[in-house]
Amino acid sequence: MLDQGEYETFMQLKETGGKVKKGEKSRIVVFWKWIEKENRETEEKEVIPCLRYD
Numbered sequence: 001m002l003d004q005g006e007y008e009t010f011m012q013l014k015e016t017g018g019k020v021k022k023g024e025k026s027r028i029v030v031f032w033k034w035i036e037k038e039n040r041e042t043e044e045k046e047v048i049p050c051l052r053y054d
Contacts, residue, residue, distance in 0.1 A: 030052075031052045032049060033049075034048070034049060034050070035047070
């Protein structure tokens with residue numbers, strides 16, 4: 001059992017000898033990354049967080 005806020009991919013679980021119960025489904029999938037974008041007015045690079053969940 002993982003604590004809230006922690007996750008493990010299926011492949012990570014499989015590599016460590018873990019198992020998933022037959023018929024189990026994930027509840028929430030969260031993806032985030034930093035996007036670098038150049039500001040056209042000031043020509044400075046901005047770092048913007050991007051978050052997607054389903």
